[in-house]
Amino acid sequence: MQYFIQLIVTGLVLGSVYAMVALGFVLIYKSSSVINFAQGELVLIGAYMALWLTVSLHIPFLLSFIITLIFAVFLGFAIEKLFLRPMIGEPILSVIMLTIGLSVFLRGLVIILWGTETRVFPQIFSETPIKIGFVRISQVYLWSLILSVIFLVIFTLFFKYTDIGIAMRATADDQTAALSMGISVKKVFAMAWAVAAVVAAVGGVLLGNINGINISVANFGLRVFPVVILGGLDSIPGAIVGGFTIGIIENLASGYLDPYFGGGVREVAAFVVLVIILMIKPYGLFGLERIERV
Amino acid sequence: MLVLNNIEVIYNQVILVLKGVSLEVPDGDIRALLGANGAGKTTTLKAISGLLKEEDGEVTDGSIEFNGERIDKKSAEEIVRMGIFQVMEGRRVFEHLTVEENLRAGAYTRRDKKNVRRDMEMVYSYFPRLKELRHRVAGYLSGGEQQMLAIGRALMARPKLMLLDEPSLGLAPLLVKEIFDIIQRINKEEGVGILIVEQNAMAALNIASYGYIMENGRIVMDGPADKLKENPDVKEFYLGLTEVGKKKSFREVKHYKRRKRWLT
Numbered sequence A: 001m002q003y004f005i006q007l008i009v010t011g012l013v014l015g016s017v018y019a020m021v022a023l024g025f026v027l028i029y030k031s032s033s034v035i036n037f038a039q040g041e042l043v044l045i046g047a048y049m050a051l052w053l054t055v056s057l058h059i060p061f062l063l064s065f066i067i068t069l070i071f072a073v074f075l076g077f078a079i080e081k082l083f084l085r086p087m088i089g090e091p092i093l094s095v096i097m098l099t100i101g102l103s104v105f106l107r108g109l110v111i112i113l114w115g116t117e118t119r120v121f122p123q124i125f126s127e128t129p130i131k132i133g134f135v136r137i138s139q140v141y142l143w144s145l146i147l148s149v150i151f152l153v154i155f156t157l158f159f160k161y162t163d164i165g166i167a168m169r170a171t172a173d174d175q176t177a178a179l180s181m182g183i184s185v186k187k188v189f190a191m192a193w194a195v196a197a198v199v200a201a202v203g204g205v206l207l208g209n210i211n212g213i214n215i216s217v218a219n220f221g222l223r224v225f226p227v228v229i230l231g232g233l234d235s236i237p238g239a240i241v242g243g244f245t246i247g248i249i250e251n252l253a254s255g256y257l258d259p260y261f262g263g264g265v266r267e268v269a270a271f272v273v274l275v276i277i278l279m280i281k282p283y284g285l286f287g288l289e290r291i292e293r294v
Numbered sequence B: 001m002l003v004l005n006n007i008e009v010i011y012n013q014v015i016l017v018l019k020g021v022s023l024e025v026p027d028g029d030i031r032a033l034l035g036a037n038g039a040g041k042t043t044t045l046k047a048i049s050g051l052l053k054e055e056d057g058e059v060t061d062g063s064i065e066f067n068g069e070r071i072d073k074k075s076a077e078e079i080v081r082m083g084i085f086q087v088m089e090g091r092r093v094f095e096h097l098t099v100e101e102n103l104r105a106g107a108y109t110r111r112d113k114k115n116v117r118r119d120m121e122m123v124y125s126y127f128p129r130l131k132e133l134r135h136r137v138a139g140y141l142s143g144g145e146q147q148m149l150a151i152g153r154a155l156m157a158r159p160k161l162m163l164l165d166e167p168s169l170g171l172a173p174l175l176v177k178e179i180f181d182i183i184q185r186i187n188k189e190e191g192v193g194i195l196i197v198e199q200n201a202m203a204a205l206n207i208a209s210y211g212y213i214m215e216n217g218r219i220v221m222d223g224p225a226d227k228l229k230e231n232p233d234v235k236e237f238y239l240g241l242t243e244v245g246k247k248k249s250f251r252e253v254k255h256y257k258r259r260k261r262w263l264t
């Protein structure tokens, strides 16, 4: 029982990071129908940026974190402006190829700047695990979970209640109608990239604190695919629920089945669940169905 | 006052759709733009609101002025901010947003955010039904309710001029009357000018002071609404009061005579 709960808790932590990265992915897809293959590289850059600020520039962690988020906002704006904006109106396949190119470019940039060996954050959270009931949970896990939940709540409120959040959802629904309200679609796209870069950076920093970072963090971009497809590509709550679900499933599967299969179950489990769910619900768990009234 | 001066519109650099359209909407007036399918009515509205640019359409000749300022080169966003709001054909509510969120989207360009709440109540006073439905997702509203929402959403921008594209489309006759009554009230009480495009010519001419009839990218006739309603040709072609099904072109039949009669 204790092992089970331990797996669930670590699954929640992993899941919260998935949820965050998936949120950015969904946002870009929702507002501009672009599948962003560079989402994982945004995670990577966020992680390295914070690491560089803390380790090389000796800036306190919290401040580094905040600077990283601000940097991410501008990175998102810059990517949108330099690479995506000129592609508006081009075939969607070209735009997808562009994000693949972008991912290779950003990954290369990270290798040039920071090399390939694994680096770790300085110890920020104390090593002593906290006991909650009979479950022992390490502090870095606990804080990761708390932080990502805070961010997820902030973004949910942002989409629900702010003008720009509503404008972003309106644009996702009907771009021309949004234009007729005087909503600037360009601004909406730019915001989507900025938010995507911010959530990716948060995810990257949390991952970095848990496991250390190297270039393989970028693969996280591919690992959120089952999450977003499970949640429904265009659903923000779907990304969040999907993230937690996949995180827990992966952990349970690898915790219980790895001994029998000699490892590697984690990578497969998510896809197995994905296929089963898509057979039952083709739009994903929360995918927006086309509303059709006659 | 909105003035279209002899505008020409071309889609995709080749398809000439408007061939010299002139019309005016004085402040606070209701004017109707009528015509058969494909005449170019929607294109005219999009030329005014700037949405044309999204469809690779362009005003290539003539000018559009609003209160003396040229607007034909301005973006849709700037034009909304100047006070012109188009209610697009087919209602186009944001389906996955609630009624209230749709109304807030309409108020997007407003600077005076503190008055948005009050204006929402104003919209609800015109459309009490929307108040009951305010937390409902707009995609599940009935066609009539969606049309009310589309008009209410336009009101939220506090426009000086509203461009309505076929508000009666797909609505039952009773509802058409209700919506048109409200349009008329909005015009009177809020002082909003209205340019209305309609297939339902009678309904439109009943609330308009002046009408334009468009065919094949040109205005072929215009005049005070009462006069148009009595014109035998208008009756025949647009009000469906005489033999139906005769597919003559309005322009072909004694075109010049009519122009003379109505344009002088």
Ligand SMILES: Nc1ncnc2c1ncn2[C@@H]1O[C@H](COP(=O)(O)OP(=O)(O)OP(=O)(O)O)[C@@H](O)[C@H]1O
Pocket: B011, B012, B015, B017, B035, B036, B037, B038, B039, B040, B041, B042, B043, B044, B055, B057
């Ligand atoms: N985006 C476009 N590209 C090319 N041609 C277009 C485009 N939009 C409209 N047209 C053409 O312009 C002409 C006028 O279209 P428009 O939509 O303005 O007509 P309408 O008077 O609004 O008709 P309806 O009553 O059917 O709505 C039509 O022949 C149409 O095919």
Ligand SMILES: [Mg+2]
Pocket: B041, B042, B043, B089, B165
């Ligand atoms: Mg039309």
